[in-house]
Amino acid sequence: MEILTQLLAGLGGAMTGANLLACLVGCLLGTIVGVLPGIGPSATVALLIPVAYVITPTSSLIMMLGVYAGAMYGGALTSILVNIPGEASSVMTAVDGYQMAKQGKGGVALVVSQVGSFIGGTLSIVGLMLIARPLADFALRFGPAEYFSLMAFALVLASTLVSDSPLRGIIGVVVGLLVATVGTDLQTGVPRFAFDIPELLDGIEDVIVIIGVFGVSEVLWYLATSRGREGTEKMDAGRWKPTAAEWRQSGWPMVRGTLVGFFTGVLAAGASLGSFLAYGLERRLSRTPERFGKGAIEGVASCETANNASTGGALIPLLTLGIPLSGTTAVLLSVLLMYGLRPGPNLMVEQAGLMWTVIASMYVANVLLLILNLPAVGLFVQILKIPLTFLMPIVLVFASVGALALNNNLFDIGLVFAFGVLGFGMRWLGFPTVSVVLGVVLGERLEQSLRQALMMSDNGPLTFVTKPISLFFLLLTAALVGLDLLARRRGHQAGEAA
Amino acid sequence: MVHRLALSLALLLAALPAPSPAAYPTQPIELIPAGDPGGGLDLHARMVEMVFQQEKLADKPFTVINKGAGGGNAATAYMVTKKGEGYQLQINTNRVLLNALKGTTKHTLKDMTPIARLTAEYEIWVVRADSPFKSARDVIARLKENPASIAFGIGTAPPATDHLNVIMPAKASGIDVTRLKVVAFRGAGDLATQILGGHVAVGSTSISELIANIDAGKLRPLAVSAPHRLERMKEVPTWKELGVDVELAHWRGVFGPPEMPREAQEYWQKKFAQMAGTRSWKEALAKNELMDAFAPAEQFQKELERDNVQFRELLGTLGMLAPAP
Numbered sequence: 001m002e003i004l005t006q007l008l009a010g011l012g013g014a015m016t017g018a019n020l021l022a023c024l025v026g027c028l029l030g031t032i033v034g035v036l037p038g039i040g041p042s043a044t045v046a047l048l049i050p051v052a053y054v055i056t057p058t059s060s061l062i063m064m065l066g067v068y069a070g071a072m073y074g075g076a077l078t079s080i081l082v083n084i085p086g087e088a089s090s091v092m093t094a095v096d097g098y099q100m101a102k103q104g105k106g107g108v109a110l111v112v113s114q115v116g117s118f119i120g121g122t123l124s125i126v127g128l129m130l131i132a133r134p135l136a137d138f139a140l141r142f143g144p145a146e147y148f149s150l151m152a153f154a155l156v157l158a159s160t161l162v163s164d165s166p167l168r169g170i171i172g173v174v175v176g177l178l179v180a181t182v183g184t185d186l187q188t189g190v191p192r193f194a195f196d197i198p199e200l201l202d203g204i205e206d207v208i209v210i211i212g213v214f215g216v217s218e219v220l221w222y223l224a225t226s227r228g229r230e231g232t233e234k235m236d237a238g239r240w241k242p243t244a245a246e247w248r249q250s251g252w253p254m255v256r257g258t259l260v261g262f263f264t265g266v267l268a269a270g271a272s273l274g275s276f277l278a279y280g281l282e283r284r285l286s287r288t289p290e291r292f293g294k295g296a297i298e299g300v301a302s303c304e305t306a307n308n309a310s311t312g313g314a315l316i317p318l319l320t321l322g323i324p325l326s327g328t329t330a331v332l333l334s335v336l337l338m339y340g341l342r343p344g345p346n347l348m349v350e351q352a353g354l355m356w357t358v359i360a361s362m363y364v365a366n367v368l369l370l371i372l373n374l375p376a377v378g379l380f381v382q383i384l385k386i387p388l389t390f391l392m393p394i395v396l397v398f399a400s401v402g403a404l405a406l407n408n409n410l411f412d413i414g415l416v417f418a419f420g421v422l423g424f425g426m427r428w429l430g431f432p433t434v435s436v437v438l439g440v441v442l443g444e445r446l447e448q449s450l451r452q453a454l455m456m457s458d459n460g461p462l463t464f465v466t467k468p469i470s471l472f473f474l475l476l477t478a479a480l481v482g483l484d485l486l487a488r489r490r491g492h493q494a495g496e497a498a
Numbered sequence: 499m500v501h502r503l504a505l506s507l508a509l510l511l512a513a514l515p516a517p518s519p520a521a522y523p524t525q526p527i528e529l530i531p532a533g534d535p536g537g538g539l540d541l542h543a544r545m546v547e548m549v550f551q552q553e554k555l556a557d558k559p560f561t562v563i564n565k566g567a568g569g570g571n572a573a574t575a576y577m578v579t580k581k582g583e584g585y586q587l588q589i590n591t592n593r594v595l596l597n598a599l600k601g602t603t604k605h606t607l608k609d610m611t612p613i614a615r616l617t618a619e620y621e622i623w624v625v626r627a628d629s630p631f632k633s634a635r636d637v638i639a640r641l642k643e644n645p646a647s648i649a650f651g652i653g654t655a656p657p658a659t660d661h662l663n664v665i666m667p668a669k670a671s672g673i674d675v676t677r678l679k680v681v682a683f684r685g686a687g688d689l690a691t692q693i694l695g696g697h698v699a700v701g702s703t704s705i706s707e708l709i710a711n712i713d714a715g716k717l718r719p720l721a722v723s724a725p726h727r728l729e730r731m732k733e734v735p736t737w738k739e740l741g742v743d744v745e746l747a748h749w750r751g752v753f754g755p756p757e758m759p760r761e762a763q764e765y766w767q768k769k770f771a772q773m774a775g776t777r778s779w780k781e782a783l784a785k786n787e788l789m790d791a792f793a794p795a796e797q798f799q800k801e802l803e804r805d806n807v808q809f810r811e812l813l814g815t816l817g818m819l820a821p822a823p
Contacts, residue, residue: 043564046535049544053551143697144681184569184602186682189655189818191602198575201568201602268688321694322710323687330536330687334544340785344710407567448684455681456649456697 003129010356014364019062022055023361026063027368030070035078037086037211037402041071042327049335057339058354062361064335068328069121069365072271072308073373076113080106080300081383082395084215084402088206088272088441089307092158092279094214095434096292096299103295107240107381112297113304114373116254120305121366124262124312128319129359132348135313136320139266144452145463147268149473151446154273156477157280159435166484168431175426176439177447179204186448187455199411206272208403208412209440212419213433215399219392220424226388234391235384240377246297253282253302261306265313268325272441274313278306284480293432312362318343319355522584522761523558530588532573534566538706542589542616542750545782552778555769569593569655571603578609580755584762587613588753595806596657599813601820607802611754611763614770615798617783618747618791619704620724621663622734624717626696634721634740637700638671645677651698653686653707657809657818659748663702663723665812666744667737675815693717704748705730706787723747730787749791751798767795 013019033044045064052060075090080097093113100109127135142150159173182193183203194200242250257278264274282302283292292299317323322344324330336343341351348355383391403416423433457463464470529547533539543562550556565573565588573588580586588610598606625631640647645668652660661680669675681698683689686707693701693708694716701708701717705728711717712731719734723746727736737744752770754763773779774792783790793801813819 043535046540046544046564050547053548140691140695143692143695184655186655186684189600189657198568198571198603201571202566268684268691317687317691321691323690323694324536325685325687325691327534327536330685334536334541334786337786338782342710342713345714345716407565407572408563409567445684452681452683455679 006352006356007129007360009353010358010360011363013058013353013357014062014361018055019059019357019361020364022059022063023066023365024368026066027070027365027372029063030067030072031074031369031373032070033067034071034074034076034086036405037078037084037215037398038207038405039402040087040207040327041068042331044071045328045331045335049331049338052335052338057341058357061332061335061354061358062365064332065358065362066365066368068332069308069311069362070369072121072311073114073117073369075307076110076117076300076304077380078398080109080113081380082215082391082398083218084395084399085210086207086402088210088437089275089310090303091210091214091272091434091437091441092275092303093300093307095279096294096296098218099293099295100297100300101384102235104236104238105295105297106235106384107238107377108242108246108297109300110377110380111240111242111374112246112250112301114370114377116250116257116301116305117308118366118370119254120258120261120307120309121311121369122363123258124265124309125359125362125366126312127262128312128315128362132316132320135263135266136316139317140321141469142267143467144449144456145467145470146473147445148449148453149464149470149477150267151273151442151449153473153477153480154276154280155438155442155446156480157284158276159438165430169435172426172431172433172435173439175422176209176436176441177443179209179436179440180443181447187451197411199407199409199415203444204415204440205406205412206437206441207406208415209419210437211399211402212416213423213436215395216417216420217423217427217433219396219399220420221427222388222392224424224428234387238381238384240381242297249297250301253278253298254305256281256285257302257305258309260302261309262313264306265310266316269442269445270314270326271307271310274306274310275303276438276442278302293434319347320345322347522759522765525585526559526561528586529560529562530565530573530576530586531562532565532570532588532590532593534564537566538619539566539570539589539591539750540564541786545779545786546589546616546752546773549773549776549778549782550769553773553776555773555776569597569602571597571605574603574605574610574753577753577755578605582757582759583755584759584765586755587766589616589750590753591748591750592659592805592809594753595802595809596813599806599809599820600657600818607806609756611756611758612795612798612802613752613754613763613766614774614795615749615751615791615793615801616770616774617788618749619706619788620722620728621659621702621704621746621748622708622722623663623667623720624693624701624703624708624712625699625720626693627716627718628696629699629718631700631720634667634735634737634742637720638667638673638742641668641673641678642671645674646679648699649679649681651689651692651701651703652680652682653689653703655682656680657813657816659746660703662809662812663746665816666723666746667721667742669812669815670737670742670744676817709787724789728789747791751793763795 075086079085079090079094083098085091085094097109260278261274264270282298283289318329324333403412531539531543547560570593597603650664692698722734
């Protein structure tokens, strides 16, 4: 009850003209940033810092959180329409969303992604209100050993399942893991595979690989396969209203996506991890897993819900422990400090008024984003009416601009194209390209957690089985592999019998 | 008569500050933090921008451009391309020395023009409130028995200030530093959760990252690398008080491009000295738990050279020094 009165008071604060305007501006900016690959929410929030000098702390925080939420909504647009996920957390959206667009269901995918975003975003704030403290304490139980086992689980769940051939899937992941080792090693400070190229010292950013392997390789694929069909071919804008059956298919994935996204959001690397896990879970639970990767609406629904649900989770370590675990929350922390607010164990008590206004504004932001974006779907799907001969060069421009926007460095454009060629080659040879991306995104933390855990362990690798949470995820991983092998053997036997 | 005098005086006054055609600065200044948005260097750039604005010190506006790639090397590399120009200022830290020593960049102190040191943050050893370690002496005693018996957590890849804050006190206590276990985490936030969660026995990092949890009684600082006890943490002893001859600051300073014009150098030396004296600057520092450590160019340069000698020796002991070209 107390929470409700506080929330109502907070809503009162959030609905004032100035705050509502701040929220709207933030949401619009965030959506644009989400659409543009390469420009992330953290850089945008940092750009807004000067604005924070002229408006009140509350308004500027509201605007920044609007950007944060908006970016997660916007990320779905390019993933679905042109196969360019702007960040790691919308990779899985592209996997099925773009296929849906090719089948004339781009509008449907967009509507489902926006509604899923709304549900995930809103429910995660409820979670933030109700169980922030216990969840923060739970997150603290994740040490390197636990992270390693969780990453291994995520990799197995998501990677072996996107491919019909586990071996090809694993090879894809290994390529990704190799790419993830490029750069200065965290433990020793020694550059690995950087070949004295200064741009490689910090490693290759996830987004570079993603834009290359998805966007650019799609263009190359079109070039290689479209001979004789030039000029006329285009995708179909089609209908954009999901049918009742499509809503039913999306319902449970959204619920599960919210849960997975919210809980993983509390952890480091939350948003992308959450969307991978949610996607893997749906395919695993589905009676028709073969549809995944070929335009399954459940894939889009679960992934988009999960990455938005992670925003609520990611705020928990910041607000309850004063610890930022992502770029965006780090910038938010510096803004809070600028106003003399010190996030930490006591912030929610000492600054209850401000905090509840901000939390309430997150609800408002989600409502605004849904109102803004749903009608815009009709507009965005018009992109699909552009003949592919014209659309593909635009995709290439978009990919290049996105790569350049990352660090203002031409080298990154070169890298994007290199990964485009790699993605094309792998696709040509029948390897699932999304496995590469999975390896890149999860690889660094997987490797570092492994080494951290071993360095800190008194009894070597036993640390992974003596810690209960770690053991739990390892057993889960083993069960997954076992089930797969069993199903495969049954499949073989059935095949032989027939 | 009086009128005429007044008029001619007025005319004279109006004509007096007649700007020489090349009055520096004539265009906006690029302010380049050698770190990404949200980090400490970025914060410094935003603070400088804000204080120049608030205190009306800015003759031309700043454009903040983050160049954090390559462990901050991207910022210096960019500055080198602006050799002899006067419209770029980078904000960097002792990585300018460390990166050159470990060989990830060929640009050394000679390729930059120190303008001023602005702030310093001191480093602490910190444990969870329920840790058996009550004093840094307990930790040192254990290390003397077995240097590899404690895993230290740091918030960034070695060699770095967090890392030196483990090595220097251990070395000064006569411990074999090559056997120490130092585990690096990706960022101060990551490290903080690892200490709070009880996974890391002793954390070594700068104060501001952890102060909220120290104030809340969840973490206990054991020693601080400052020359004297800090106002903010009066109960925490310095290394010197503990009988360990160590002093270490994580400073942030402003550098111009190599061969920056004399005029531009003097202009910015004066401006930053002015800025450091303002109330807005002091307030901004207090809010971010930063210590004023203003040092004018000459002193800054000397201390950089002194640090460089010390770091070279330390990295040599650890086998982290780049082979001479």
